[in-house]
Structure formats: structure tokens, C-alpha cells
Amino acid sequence: MQIVGRKGFVREAAHRGAPAQRRNLIAACLAHSLHDGYTDQLYALLPVWQAQFGLSYAGLATVRALYYGTMSGLQIPGSRITTRFSARAALVLSTLVAALGFLMMALPLGFAGLCAGLVLAGAGSSIQHPRASLLVTNTYGKTSRGPLGIYNFAGDLGKATLPAIVAVLLPVLAWRPLIGLMGLLGLAVTFGLSRLIPKQACSEPLVQKPPPKGRGSSGFGLLMAIGALDTAVRMGYLLFLPFLIHARGGASATVGLGLALLFIGGALGKVTCSWLGQRLGVIGSVIATETATALLIAATLFSPLTLTLALLPVLGIVLNGTSSVLYGTVPELAPGGDAGRAFAFFYTSVSGSSGLAPIAYGAIADHSSQTVGILAAACTAALIVPLVLALRPALQTVGKEGEEKSGGGGSQHSILAISRERHTEVRA
Numbered sequence: 487m488q489i490v491g492r493k494g495f496v497r498e499a500a501h502r503g504a505p506a507q508r509r510n511l512i513a514a515c516l517a518h519s520l521h522d523g524y525t526d527q528l529y530a531l532l533p534v535w536q537a538q539f540g541l542s543y544a545g546l547a548t549v550r551a552l553y554y555g556t557m558s559g560l561q562i563p564g565s566r567i568t569t570r571f572s573a574r575a576a577l578v579l580s581t582l583v584a585a586l587g588f589l590m591m592a593l594p595l596g597f598a599g600l601c602a603g604l605v606l607a608g609a610g611s612s613i614q615h616p617r618a619s620l621l622v623t624n625t626y627g628k629t630s631r632g633p634l635g636i637y638n639f640a641g642d643l644g645k646a647t648l649p650a651i652v653a654v655l656l657p658v659l660a661w662r663p664l665i666g667l668m669g670l671l672g673l674a675v676t677f678g679l680s681r682l683i684p685k686q687a688c689s690e691p692l693v694q695k696p697p698p699k700g701r702g703s704s705g706f707g708l709l710m711a712i713g714a715l716d717t718a719v720r721m722g723y724l725l726f727l728p729f730l731i732h733a734r735g736g737a738s739a740t741v742g743l744g745l746a747l748l749f750i751g752g753a754l755g756k757v758t759c760s761w762l763g764q765r766l767g768v769i770g771s772v773i774a775t776e777t778a779t780a781l782l783i784a785a786t787l788f789s790p791l792t793l794t795l796a797l798l799p800v801l802g803i804v805l806n807g808t809s810s811v812l813y814g815t816v817p818e819l820a821p822g823g824d825a826g827r828a829f830a831f832f833y834t835s836v837s838g839s840s841g842l843a844p845i846a847y848g849a850i851a852d853h854s855s856q857t858v859g860i861l862a863a864a865c866t867a868a869l870i871v872p873l874v875l876a877l878r879p880a881l882q883t884v885g886k887e888g889e890e891k892s893g894g895g896g897s898q899h900s901i902l903a904i905s906r907e908r909h910t911e912v913r914a
Contacts, residue, residue, distance in 0.1 A: 506684050510625040511633050513682040514618040515640035517577050520675045521614045522641035523648030529724050530653040534661045539597050543848035551841040552601055556608030558837030562830050565616035573621040574683035576613055578676055583610030585672025592666030615833055642753030646746050653742020705880025706819040710835045713812045715870050717836045718843030720805050722863035723783055725844040726856055734791035744798055751802020759807030771811050772874045775804040780867040787860050
């Protein structure tokens with residue numbers, strides 16, 4: 487066997503693992519796009535369900551919470567249960583169960599069948615986020631930040647496309663056949679995932695060293711609270727947006743256009759706010775985005791339909807972009823340096839807020855008006871500003887620790903870790 491230098495070995499091993507890396511990333515992005523599209527297409531169906539089943543705003547939010555509540559509640563236990571499965575088996579199972587849930591909703595089983603299908607679909611989607619993120623992280627190791635950004639962007643593409651497709655087809659098809667088509671799409675993606683993901687992952691997870699003792703859990707708890715409130719604003723506004731557009735004379739196709747504009751802006755916000763965070767820092771960027779969110783939500787409430795549609799992409803940038811800044815801060819404030827566990831809890835808090843917040847905003851609107859409900863979401867965005875200011879000491883502590891630890895050894899340790907992973911892969 488020929489012996490080569492360490493750098494040559496790393497380059498050769500990385501070249502051999504590149505096809506498997508790309509296939510894993512494509513599969514994770516495909517799963518993320520489908521599941522996030524599944525989630526947000528429900529908004530386009532809310533007016534139809536309200537008319538057919540006679541639901542109030544709070545009732546609509548409760549129906550939607552059957553999906554979101556199941557997804558958020560099963561995220562941590564579902565991830566633990568599926569750790570005995572390969573990433574391929576876990577993602578295929580996740581997508582299959584979600585697709586079966588939508589097929590159940592398409593059956594003529596009344597309101598009970600709708601609710602049961604939402605619970606089943608939510609159970610399937612609960613596995614996707616933690617396992618797909620873990621697949622990308624394990625595939626790319628310490629260079630996974632960029633691929634994870636692509637993975638998150640793929641979810642926004644699903645949010646932009648599937649709700650628009652559903653809204654455009656609603657005037658042509660009844661909602662049950664349309665939901666059935668979405669279930670068949672899930673079955674097709676399930677087959678695609680089984681073909682894309684290799685049976686063996688191309689690398690093993692990296693073992694993280696404990697952080698300095700100065701890092702506690704108070705900063706992370708505050709970060710989770712900010713993330714939950716930021717998500718509450720987004721979900722609360724999305725609850726009312728279809729009705730806001732209908733009240734201005736917009737048809738179902740206009741609702742789909744509005745949702746697409748908002749989600750496209752949200753996808754752009756992932757990149758824009760990441761760039762903004764590098765220049766203004768976490769505190770400055772979150773203050774800027776949340777202030778803009780509060781002002782733009784109020785503006786769409788009092789503007790005509792054409793101006794509202796024009797503002798929605800800009801609102802989407804700040805409404806969705808803050809999450810990318812917060813998500814990138816999770817490893818810095820992870821208690822005990824356990825980033826994997828911190829991500830699981832952060833995902834769960836955000837998902838829980840997604841399910842519960844619309845119920846609260848819906849109850850506010852039921853007891854007052856739709857206008858008051860939308861303004862409550864804008865006020866929540868403004869509330870985040872003093873909270874993120876309270877996060878400054880924790881971030882400053884982490885920054886000082888990073889400066890003290892900076893040197894030349896970090897990159898060398900990273901190269902050695904990657905070399906060991908690739909060596910294991912090549913030998914296998």
C-alpha cells in the first residue's frame with residue numbers, strides 16, 4: 487500500500503466521499519423542502535376549513551396545532567427513538583408517515599378524519615428536522631455550516647412553492663383531492679430518498695470538547711425565549727394573512743400569491759440577515775429586524791391590497807431572517823457545549839411556539855377583532871428588542887472566551903479530526 491502525506495490523504499479521501507456528501511445533502515434538502523411545504527400549505531386551506539366546518543379563529547388555530555403540536559412534542563423523543571435507525575431509514579419512515587397522514591385527510595372521514603390525518607402527518611414530520619440536520623452535520627463534519635445553510639434555504643423553497651400550488655389549484659379542485667395529490671407527492675419523495683441516501687453515512691459524528699466553565703444555561707434559556715417569541719410573531723401573522731387578503735377583495739389565487747411573496751422574501755431573509763449579522767452583530771441585527779417587522783406588520787394592516795402585496799417580500803425578509811441569526815447563535819450559548827442537545831431543545835421550543843401562539847392570537851381576535859390580533863403580533867415583535875438587549879452579557883462572555891482560545895491550534899485539530907474521519911471511511 488502506498489503511503490502518502492497527510493494533506494494528500496485528506497484530499498484523496500474527501501474526493502472519494504464527495505458523491506456521497508452531495509447525495510446526502512440533496513436528500514436532506516428534498517426532505518426539508520417537502521415537510522416545510524406540507525406545514526405551511528395548511529395556511530392556504532384554513533379559509534376552506536373554516537367555511538366547511540364552521541370554525542372560529544381559535545378553532546382554526548387549534549386544528550393547525552394538531553399538526554404542529556404533534557411535530558414539536560415528538561421531536562426529542564422521536565429523534566432518540568430513531569437513533570437506532572440509519573439516517574436513510576429514519577428519513578424514509580418520516581416522509582412515508584407524513585404522506586400517509588395527508589392521504590388520510592383526503593378520505594371522506596369528516597372532521598375527525600381531518601384531525602387524525604393532521605396528527606399522523608405531524609408525527610412523521612417530527613423526525614425530519616433533527617435527523618436531516620444530523621445527516622448534514624455528520625456528512626460534512628466541521629465544515630457543515632455552509633451545507634446547513636443550504637438545507638435551511640431548501641425548507642424556505644418548500645414554503646414558497648407548495649402553499650402557492652395549493653392556493654392556485656383550490657379554485658379548480660376540491661380540497662380533499664388536492665390534499666390527496668400532496669400525499670402522492672410525499673410517496674414520490676419517499677421513493678426518491680430511498681434511492682438518494684447511501685446505506686452508510688460517509689462520516690461519523692464529531693465528538694465535541696466541553697466549553698470553558700464560564701458558559702452557563704441562562705443565556706441559552708433567554709435565546710430560546712427570543713426564538714419562541716420570534717416564531718410566535720411569524721405564525722400569528724400567517725394565521726391572519728389569508729383573511730387579511732380576502733378582506734381586501736383578494737381571491738384564493740391572490741392568497742397564494744401573497745403567501746408565496748412572503749415566503750420568497752423569507753428565503754431571501756436567511757441570506758440577507760446572515761450578512762447583516764456579520765456586520766451589526768447578533769444584538770444589532772435582531773433589533774433591526776424585529777423593529778422593521780413590527781412596523782411592516784402595522785403597515786400591511788392599514789394599506790390597500792396592491793401595496794400590501796408589494797410589502798410582503800420585504801416583510802418576509804425581516805420576519806423570517808431573524809431565525810437564521812438566532813439559529814447560528816445556538817452553538818455559542820449551548821449549555822455544557824452540547825450543541826446537538828441544544829439544537830434539539832431550540833427546535834422544540836420554536837415548534838411549540840408555532841403550535842401554541844396562533845391559538846393565543848386567534849383567541850385575542852375572537853374576543854376583539856382581526857385588527858387587534860394582528861397588532862398583538864406586531865407588539866410581540868417589539869417586545870423582543872429589550873429581551874435581546876438582555877442577551878448582550880452572555881454573548882460578550884462567549885466573545886471573550888473565543889478571543890482567549892484563539893490561536894493556531896484550532897485549525898490543526900480540525901484537520902486531524904477530518905483526516906481521522908476520512909481514514910475510517912476509506913478503510914471501510
